[in-house]
Each structure stands twice: as structure tokens, then as C-alpha cells.
Amino acid sequence: MLLQQEMRSRLDRLALSPRGRVQALWSGGHASLRKGESLDFADYRPYVPGDDFRKIDHNLWARLGQVLIRQYEAEEELPLRLLVDSSASMSLHQKHETAMHLAAMIAYLTLSGGDRVQPVSTPGPAGRTVAVGPSGRHVSAWPVIERWLEGLEATGRAPLSPAIRSLIGGSPTRGPVVLISDLFDDQWERALDSLFVAAGGLVLHVLAREELSPDFAGDLRLRDIEMGAVVDISTSEEVLGTYRTSLDTFVSGAANRARRAGLDYLLIESGADAPETALRALLSSGAVR
Amino acid sequence: MSFLVPAALGVAALAGPLLILYMLRSRRRQLDVTSTRLWQTSDVQVTSAVPWSRLRWSALLLLQLLAIALFAVALARPFFSQRTLLGPHSVFVIDTSGSMAEGDRLDQAKTEAVALAADLSEGNLVSVIDAGPHPQVLLGHARKPDEVIAAIESLRAGGGEADLSEAIRLGRGLATPDRPTNVIVFSDGGEAPLPEEPVAGATHIAFNNIVDDVAVENLTTDSTGGVTRGLVAVANHSGGEARVELAVTVDGRPSMQLVLDLEANQHAVETFELDAGAGSEVMVERLGEPDGNPLDDRVWTVIDEDAVHSVRVLGEGSPYLAALVAATQGFELGFDDGDVLVVDRGVLPPIDRPAWLIRPESTPEGLELTGLVENVPATFQAPGEPVLDDVDLSNLVVAEAQNVAPRGWSPIVRSGDVPLILLGSVDGHRVVYFTFDLTHSNLPVQISFPILGAALLHWLDGEAPGTVASGPAGEPIGISAAGGSEPIVIMPDGSQRTLTSDTASFGDTNQPGIYRVSYVDDDGTVTPGPIAVRSFVATEAGAPVRSIDTSTDDSTVDEPGVVVREWGPWVIGALLAMLALEWWIGHQRPWVGRAA
Numbered sequence: 098m099l100l101q102q103e104m105r106s107r108l109d110r111l112a113l114s115p116r117g118r119v120q121a122l123w124s125g126g127h128a129s130l131r132k133g134e135s136l137d138f139a140d141y142r143p144y145v146p147g148d149d150f151r152k153i154d155h156n157l158w159a160r161l162g163q164v165l166i167r168q169y170e171a172e173e174e175l176p177l178r179l180l181v182d183s184s185a186s187m188s189l190h191q192k193h194e195t196a197m198h199l200a201a202m203i204a205y206l207t208l209s210g211g212d213r214v215q216p217v218s219t220p221g222p223a224g225r226t227v228a229v230g231p232s233g234r235h236v237s238a239w240p241v242i243e244r245w246l247e248g249l250e251a252t253g254r255a256p257l258s259p260a261i262r263s264l265i266g267g268s269p270t271r272g273p274v275v276l277i278s279d280l281f282d283d284q285w286e287r288a289l290d291s292l293f294v295a296a297g298g299l300v301l302h303v304l305a306r307e308e309l310s311p312d313f314a315g316d317l318r319l320r321d322i323e324m325g326a327v328v329d330i331s332t333s334e335e336v337l338g339t340y341r342t343s344l345d346t347f348v349s350g351a352a353n354r355a356r357r358a359g360l361d362y363l364l365i366e367s368g369a370d371a372p373e374t375a376l377r378a379l380l381s382s383g384a385v386r
Numbered sequence: 387m388s389f390l391v392p393a394a395l396g397v398a399a400l401a402g403p404l405l406i407l408y409m410l411r412s413r414r415r416q417l418d419v420t421s422t423r424l425w426q427t428s429d430v431q432v433t434s435a436v437p438w439s440r441l442r443w444s445a446l447l448l449l450q451l452l453a454i455a456l457f458a459v460a461l462a463r464p465f466f467s468q469r470t471l472l473g474p475h476s477v478f479v480i481d482t483s484g485s486m487a488e489g490d491r492l493d494q495a496k497t498e499a500v501a502l503a504a505d506l507s508e509g510n511l512v513s514v515i516d517a518g519p520h521p522q523v524l525l526g527h528a529r530k531p532d533e534v535i536a537a538i539e540s541l542r543a544g545g546g547e548a549d550l551s552e553a554i555r556l557g558r559g560l561a562t563p564d565r566p567t568n569v570i571v572f573s574d575g576g577e578a579p580l581p582e583e584p585v586a587g588a589t590h591i592a593f594n595n596i597v598d599d600v601a602v603e604n605l606t607t608d609s610t611g612g613v614t615r616g617l618v619a620v621a622n623h624s625g626g627e628a629r630v631e632l633a634v635t636v637d638g639r640p641s642m643q644l645v646l647d648l649e650a651n652q653h654a655v656e657t658f659e660l661d662a663g664a665g666s667e668v669m670v671e672r673l674g675e676p677d678g679n680p681l682d683d684r685v686w687t688v689i690d691e692d693a694v695h696s697v698r699v700l701g702e703g704s705p706y707l708a709a710l711v712a713a714t715q716g717f718e719l720g721f722d723d724g725d726v727l728v729v730d731r732g733v734l735p736p737i738d739r740p741a742w743l744i745r746p747e748s749t750p751e752g753l754e755l756t757g758l759v760e761n762v763p764a765t766f767q768a769p770g771e772p773v774l775d776d777v778d779l780s781n782l783v784v785a786e787a788q789n790v791a792p793r794g795w796s797p798i799v800r801s802g803d804v805p806l807i808l809l810g811s812v813d814g815h816r817v818v819y820f821t822f823d824l825t826h827s828n829l830p831v832q833i834s835f836p837i838l839g840a841a842l843l844h845w846l847d848g849e850a851p852g853t854v855a856s857g858p859a860g861e862p863i864g865i866s867a868a869g870g871s872e873p874i875v876i877m878p879d880g881s882q883r884t885l886t887s888d889t890a891s892f893g894d895t896n897q898p899g900i901y902r903v904s905y906v907d908d909d910g911t912v913t914p915g916p917i918a919v920r921s922f923v924a925t926e927a928g929a930p931v932r933s934i935d936t937s938t939d940d941s942t943v944d945e946p947g948v949v950v951r952e953w954g955p956w957v958i959g960a961l962l963a964m965l966a967l968e969w970w971i972g973h974q975r976p977w978v979g980r981a982a
Contacts, residue, residue: 186420281421308420318414321422328422329414331442343424 099201099243104372105209108202112210113177113273177207177298178264179216180227180247182278185323188251190305195199195367196277197246197299202372203275204246206385208236216242216247219260220253227260228293254323257288267292273298274360279308280351281323289354299384300355301375302348306369311340387464387953394461400454405904409441449968454759456961464953471589475511475527477557478534479588482518482541483548483894484859485927487573488679491593492543495572498591502570503534513560514538517858518896519546519551520770526560544896545681545922546860548573550934551620552769554588574934584935594931597678598624600648601633603926605670605685607660610730614660614689618670622648623678623928631673636662643673651928664689668899682922686900690854695847696720701732701746706830710839718842726846731823738813740846744820745788750812753819754791762787762801771798772862772891773809773841777834782806787822795819796890797916809845809890816866818842856919862891863918871905873915898922935959 100108142151143165154167181200187193200216207214216230231238255356257278265274277300282288290296319328330336348364355362361384365371378386387976389395390885410955419425480497486492506512506529513538514525525537554569569588580591622628632644641661646654662668665688672683697711698720707730711719717726727741734746749755767774779799789807795810808819824830829838844855845864855863865885866875873885875892878899885892895901895918903915 189418189420192420279420281423283423308424313417317415318416319419319422319425320416322418322420324422326422328425330401330425340424343426347424 098190099198099246100205104202107204107376108192111206111207111380111385113203113206113212116190130276138169140168142168176213176215176272177202177203178274179207179214180260180264180274180276180278181216181218181246182255182257182276182280182303183218183249183251184220184255184281185252186279186281186309186321187303188320190307190367191369192279192303192305192367193249193251195371196251196301196303197249197364198372199277199303199365201243202376203237203277203299203301204242205239208233208239208242211235214242216246217260217264218249219257220255226255226263228252255282256284257282258284258291258365261288261291263289269322275299275301277303279299279303280347285351286354289351289360290357291358292355292360293358298360299379300351300360300362301363302351302362303367303371304348304364305356309344309366313337331336387466389459390463390465390952391470392462394463395458397461398455398458398698400458402449404454404567408447409438416783418547428601431934445971446968449971453819453961453964453968456957456964460547460957460961461952463918464957466951466953467979468505468951469504470502471568471570471591472505472507472510472512472921473511473568474509474835475560475562475567476502477513477515477537477551477560477567478502478568479515479517479553479569479571479573480538480541481519481548481550481558481571481631482516482543483573483718484543484679484681484922485574485929486544486548486593487543487681488599488927488929489595489597491595494593494595495591496538496541499538499572500535501572502868503531503538504532506531511562511565513557514729515557515560516541517548517550517571517588518544519549519858519891520862521553521556523556523560524669527562527814534689540606542897543681544859544899545920546858547923547926548895552593554585558587571934571936573786573934574929575934586936588934588936589818590934591868592931592932592933596931598626599678599682599928600624600628600630600672600976601679601682601922601924602651602670602672602685603682603924603927604921605668605687607662607668607687608780609664609689614662615653616668616670617651617657618644618685619655619924620646620648620672621924621927622651624650626650633671633673634658634660635669635671636660637667644670660689662689675913679927681898682924684898685921686898686919687856688854688900688917688919695725697726697728697843698722699728699730701728701730701744703730704830705745706771706824706825706835709835711843713836714840714843717847728765736868737815740816741812742818742820742842742846743822749790750810750819752792752810752812754793755788756791757789757841758786759789759801759804760786762804764799764801764806766800766802768796768798772864773838773845775841777841779829779832779838782827782924783830784822785826790819790821794888811866814866814871816846816864818846854917854919856921858923859895860893860923861918861920862893863895863901863916864891865889865903865915871907871913874904874912876902876904878920881963895920 106224141154141157142165144166145297148166152166154165157165159165179200181191181196187196188233204214204216211234213232213234215232218228218230221228229240233242274292289300313332316331319330352362361382363375363378365375480495480499482492487493503512511525511527511529512534513523516522524540525533528534549570552574554571557569562708571588571590573590574593601621601623602618603621606617608615612959616634618632620630627650630646630648634641634644642658644656644658646656648654660668667686667688669686684779695717697717699707707728711717724747725739727739729735729741729746730744732747734743734750735736737750743750754954762784764779767779784806787804788971789804792805792808795808797805797808799807806821810817810819829835843897872887873889875883877883878897878901896918899917901920905913905915
């Protein structure tokens, strides 16, 4: 079970608060790029045949002699795309488990807010870029989604950028994207940049303590579990210092690119208390209310 | 710096394999990580096609090279040599006379000797001789520095005069045939020059600190006219005037105080009346701050019970004997029961008192007459025998002498194997036995005859209960245990020495004071024996420091030796410290941060 009852009860009282405007197929509780049926006035446009007569502004017709249709803000549901990195690099140091818990938390939070959530995992089965999970828009869909998440395994190689493109480009709706990944990808910068077209969202950057402060000693041959690359190191203060510098550059770069793309960024250290830590951080940042 | 095993320096060649190990591509432990992307710039990748890598210097490598170097040096046993007086066999003759108590001369001598003994190296020997009035070997041919040091530390200055000649002779007697022997004399030199100077084959280490000293030199009593008077001699060996306060005690109770003002280097004699009788123990002690020599601040005497002892002569007698007794202070001829019996030829009477037997018709118990010999010169006189002090019998010739086989007797003068004069004991009484007739020898015309005669009479009389014999510190006390009784000597400090029944003399009298002898029979009965007063030898107080003229020309003596001091322990210590540092660096990795 990815979410305990206590956590679900807490999440029931909370809701996501995306910064962008969504574009969805079903109306919901979030402002849409499209003009819709809400009470909030948005704009006028010329009447075209087929428009609802009830939306003609008779006052402007009388005053200006033009038939204009009154447009209102569309109240749309939040179609949240949840992209979970299930590549082999997530298989160590409880990173995959942490990612699943975070994904479950985000999914449940979305469902409990009456919004649609679409979980997607990369890489997909049989060489495909992504695996699309069951979609849902109510907590009644939660058990199905939870089972799907529990069935995911961290294996294989997953370039993030194609996965994001297929996720956003293939969807008729525009909504927030939540990316849960360690971003250990050759083109992680492009992947984050491509999220610009999404209606905001969140990047949960999952790294392990062993990656944040490695405690190596001696002469080592490091093998990249995902890419298979090999690096020989002789541990020294100089080598570890260089690593720390690279790590700082990586993390700060990821945060900057995520924000530039209009997404919130959160660095999460993998472990059992990662969901709790992430929830507190999301509450304090206003991404969850 | 030199090395005892220089070939061991070759161990330093281990540095070569160590460097090779560092240059060989190491077999790395493989570790799976989530990504190597962040490690790409951290290190130079090494391909398996290149077996060697560039030598990368590290603290560990430097420490390991240093440890190898230290290991090689330690195995090579580095040393430096230092000249020392120690030779293959060194005899320490350490002066324990009264003058060595002045200042801290003996302490300095002991410190020097201990420092030398600490350098005692493997294969070398050291002997230690206590050069007191009667030199004795404290330790012979010792190899262990601890033993030598313990012997040196046990030395104490006494009140007597050192017999350095005898001590050096004793030292030479310890010479071993297989190794040269050098004698090292630790002494202030004493007052009198040695008979043999320059002293060949010896090295003198002098101690010349001179301190102010006031010596209470002598105390005698005189009981005439019903009044007992004391007479004390005091000397000021200081460079300035001195007020000397003396306390007189009788039998341990304060009697009076005397005050003398002495000029620099002045000797003075003070008389005083004593309220004391025969047998009283009188002590005069200098009061005030301790001075340069604590041993010469007190002097003792015991008022003798009877000043004059009678000597009864039996047998033919001779004018020489009569003149001898008359000339000997404290003795007179008696016609009834005398204190001492002299038998001059004639029938041997029962021995019921001390007796001087001069060629009697028969021999006493323990002497077996085996014949007569004619024209025998004296060829040997026992060294160190108290009754022969200042006696020279080298010109003694005897026309006819008995040849006796002694059993339990001590021949003190011999002609070859023929005893001429013997000391012994019969029925618990001291006996002197002359194997020759005085009139058939040239002894009576020898200068030493009255000295010898007086010494023999005093020795014979010395066994009487309560008899007081005074002498310089170090002079032995005659012991004559009757019938197997056990002699006991009460020392000046109150301690007790139990001697064996055949002990003839007790020589541990270097400490000034009163020695009381008693005899314990088998049934536990205690019989008082003689009392001996031993005084600080006055000439030892303020004795000038003198260099003993030595020479090292003797071919049997080596040049001063060389002591080898090894650095090994220090090198090994440094090596261990180096290994500990290496372990610490290797395991604790002090400069590798553990947490970001």
C-alpha cells in the first residue's frame, strides 16, 4: 500500500494549486484557456452562426450596433499528467520506492480534488517510451491507479525528453505536469525546457543520500547502472570536491530550468520520510493548499 | 653515525617494490552507482591496456617510504661511540674514608661511578671495592649494570682512614687473565701519599669540594685523685672564626655544655670535670647547624673500670718480658692472680685466663708439635692483622723454633710453612703462642718488639668483661668466644650482629661509636664482653684534597675504552610512531569529508 489511511485522510483536506491555466476536455474547478460557462466574465467576440443566443450582449448591440457574444471564464477540471521516472537509475538507494510514494501522493491529491490525473511511467514496456497508466477523476479510481503504480519496476533506460514530448504533444488538453525523476539523463536540460508548454507543474527531483554526499574510500570502478558507463576513481578530497561541485551545478541548474519552465522544483532525498518531507515543502510553497 | 650491521641498510631496497606497487594499475573494486555523469570529471580514467600509471605521490606513500627507511636503519643498528673509562674489566675502588663524608664527596663519587656503570656494555666486567680502613670486594666481575649500581649505592662513608694501597692491590688481584683490567679510584686522595706512587695502571677521579667543618676529634677521661676529668679535642677546619658549642652527656643524660671560640684552622683542647664513674658512657656532641662533615661532630668514650691490669709471668722469664710489661701502659707485673698469664718456657699450666705462651714444654689444645727447625727467618706476616699494625718483622730470625701443626689457630707470622707466632683460643681464653724462645731470636732487639708486645697484651686483655678498648674507626674488635658461645655485637646505631663462635675479629667498625660485645651460651646465658670505642680519625677531618699520581704506562692496562650507544630504540620508536600515523591516515582519512 503506497498511501496509508492516515495520509489519505490528510490529503483529503488538501488540494493542488497549479500556477498555470489548464485546458481540458471536461469542465472542472480550474481556470481554463478556453472561455467557458463560469460566472467570471472574460471577453466579447463577434457573433457567428450557431452561438448560443443567450450569450448575446443586448446592451452592446443596442449601443454599438454590433452583435457580440459575451464570453466567460471556462471552469475546467485539472488534467494532471504525472510522469514517473522508472529507469534503472532509480533502482538504487530506495529512489524508486520514494518516487512511487510521491507519485501516489500527488495522484491521490489530484483525485481528491475532483481533478483528472493521468499517471505515466517512462520507460514503457517493450521498448516504448512511456507506459500510460489508468486515468481517473475521482478517488474511486484510486485503487486502480495505486495498483498500477505498485506494479511499476525501475529498470531499463528512459530518455526523459521523448517521454515528455509524447506526454504533452500527444494530449489535446493542456494541464500541469508533475515529473518525478532523478534527472540522470543526458538531455535533462532539454527535458525540463520542454515542460514550458505545460500549464505549470512540479519537478520532484529525487536523489539519494549516497548521491548527495558519497562516502567512498579507496580505488573504485564506478559502473553506471543505467548506461553501463564505467569511471575509475581514486578517492581523495580533490575527487570528492570535484563531485560535489558537479552535483551543486546539477541541482541548481535543474531548479533554475524548472522554474524557467514555470514549474515548481523540489529536491527530495530518498527514504521512508520523503513523502512527509515533500508534503511539508509543497504546503509551504503554496503548491498544495 | 655508524652502523653495527651496515648490510641491513639493503632493506631500504624494499622501497623499489613499494614504488612499483604504487605505479601498477590497481585492481579497483567495482561499485554500481545510479549515474557516473557527475563523476566524469573527477578522475583520470585508466585503460586496461596500460599496466603502469604515473606515480602519484601521497602522504601514505611518503610515510611508507619513511617507515621502510627507518626499518632499514633500525636493523642496521645505528650507534655513536663515546670514550669512557670503562675497559674490558674495570675495578671501581671507591674511597669510603671519613674525609669522603665531607661535603658530598662520596655522593659525587657514587654518582660518577653509577654513570660509568650505566655504560657497562655486553662482555665487559666491573668489580667494586669498598676502600675503607679494611678494603673489601663488594662485587666481583659483574656483568649487569643493576648489580654494579646496587653495590655502589650501598657504600657509606665511615670514620676511618682509607687504605688505598691495599684497595688498589686488592683490585689488581681481581685481574682476569683473559682481559685487561683497569683500576678506577674514586677518592679525594686522602692525606698521606700512597707507598707506591705513581700508581701504575690506575685512574684517579678526584673530588675536591672543600667545605667548612668543625671536628670534635678526641675524648679521653682520667680518673685520678677521686676526680674524673674529661678532655676533648676540637679543631676548626673553617676559613674563619667559629664558636663551638659542645654538649656533654653521661649515660645518655645531659651533663653540661662547653663553649669554645676557635680561630680559623685552630685546634683546642678543653678539660672538664665529670660526675661519672667507671663504666659510664660519655659523649661530647657539637651543637648547632650541621657542618661539612656530620661524622666528626660526636665523640664517645667509656670510663674504664680498672686502668691497670696485672700480668703474671710463669716459667723462666726474661728481662725482655719484664721490661716489656713495665713499658706497656696499663699493665704491670703481678705476682698473684694476674689478668694475663705469660708462660716463658717451662711447664704449660692450665689455661684459665688469657695467656701468652712462649715455647712451653708442651703445646696446648689445637697445636701438634711435629719437630724443631733451626735458623728460620720470618717470611710472612699476616696483612691487616690488628696486632701487627705498625709492626715490621721482616728482619726477624729465629735460631730454633718448634714446628707445630695448627688446628683452629691463626699463624700471623710464619717462616715458610713453619708458624712462628699464632693466635688462638683455649677453653674460651685468648692465647698467643710463640714457637720460639725470645732469647734464641733477635726479636727483643727489633724496633717493633715493644709495639708487638703491647699490641699482644692489649689483645689478650681485650676479652675481659667491661674492658674498654678505644681505637680509630675501622679497627677490628677482637672476639673470643668461650666454649662455642655465640658472639653478639651491638652496633653504635643499636642494631645487632650475631657472629659465629669461631669468629676471631669483627671488622665492620667503620662507623664511629661504641660497640659492645657479648657472648650467648647454649643455655641462653649472656656474658658481657669487651667494649670498643671507635672514633673518627682526626686526620680525616679537613683533610686536604690530593691528586693521586697515576700512570697508565702499564702494558696490561688498556687505553680508556669506548662505549657504544645505540640509537636503535629511538629509531624503533620513530618507526612505531610512523606506523601509527600511517594507520591513522589510512583508516581515519582525516582530510576526506564524510558529509556534505
